[in-house]
Amino acid sequence: MELRRENGLLTGLLQVRSGFDYRTVGALVIARESSEFRRVVTLDKGTDSGIAVGNVVIADGGALAGRVIEAGPNFARVQLLTDTASTVIGQLASAQPPARWSGSSRAC
DSSP: OHHHHHHHHHHHHHHHHHTOSSOOOOOOEEEEEEOSSOEEEEESOOGGGTOOTTOEEEOTTSOEEEEEEEEETTEEEEEETTSTTOEEEEOOTTOOOOEEEEOOSSOO
């Protein structure tokens, strides 16, 4: 059963990676920091794998998850979108004017 789950996860990651026109790096979450206002995770890949501060992080399924705020040779810390200090400027596919979204610790 565990093998099937892992196979499904890896297949999903390959599908996400093939949908982008830029270089991607697969990584695992190895630690979480969560409080009422702060939402940060640590990944098991870092600058040795090409990850840099400011890179965006895409979650399984292709959803925007956050941005790299610190990176070392073998780790990267990611501020999640749900962090209250997180802000994203974006535009919906429906050609609406750009909008600003801020993080919230509330469940959606």
